Amino acid sequence: MGRGRVQLRRIENNISRQVTFSKRRSGLLKKAHEISVLCDVEVALIVFSNKGKLFEYSSDSSMERILERYEQKLYAERQLTPSNSESQGNLSLECSKLTSTVEALQRNLRQFQGEELDSLNLRDLQLLEQQIGNSLKRIRTKKNKLMHESISLLQKRERKLQDQNNMLAKKLKEKEQTSTEHELQNLASSSSVQPPATIHFPSLTIRGRNKEAQLNLNLVPTL
Incomplete structure (x- = not known):
């Protein structure tokens, strides 16, 4: 039987x-x-x-690629056969596709976090590991770029502050020199110079044995 x-x-x-x-x-x-x-x-x-x-x-190595192809196919068929009005069934189908896409993305996110790995075979795990490695490389590259930009910005600020300090020090030195010169000029102008004095000496009479000479001296020393 x-x-x-x-x-x-x-x-x-x-x-x-x-x-x-x-x-x-x-x-x-x-x-x-x-x-x-x-x-x-x-x-x-x-x-x-x-x-x-x-x-x-x-x-295929990517489920999402097949689903995207499926959605593109449905979209192309709807474009070739336009309907007069959108029906409730089409809306339900679109909602179901969106729900499936969201679930697939959420599942991929959980797998990237190391969860729900029981359904993956060795090939899928290797592909997931490669994707995570590539993501880490891009993250490190972006982080290093931001760090270099921050260091460069700090160095520019440091050079700018150093230039400002040098300029202030130069202005302060010039100001001190100008002040010293003014003080010297004021000191020189405040000191009065006495006019030269005239000293009158009395007449001197020098007597010799046979003759008599008289010498009148007027000395004007300069002080």
């Missing part, structure tokens, strides 16, 4: 449901990988468990 058709309905037993989910999930991921390799197609698979845990598969 052939195997009867399995009726699709929710499995009520929690353990059986979890076991079935694990088996079917592994098989689904395997089939997605096989079709991507055999048929050379891009495959993106996203599965959320009933507890909200994410399981995904991407034939």
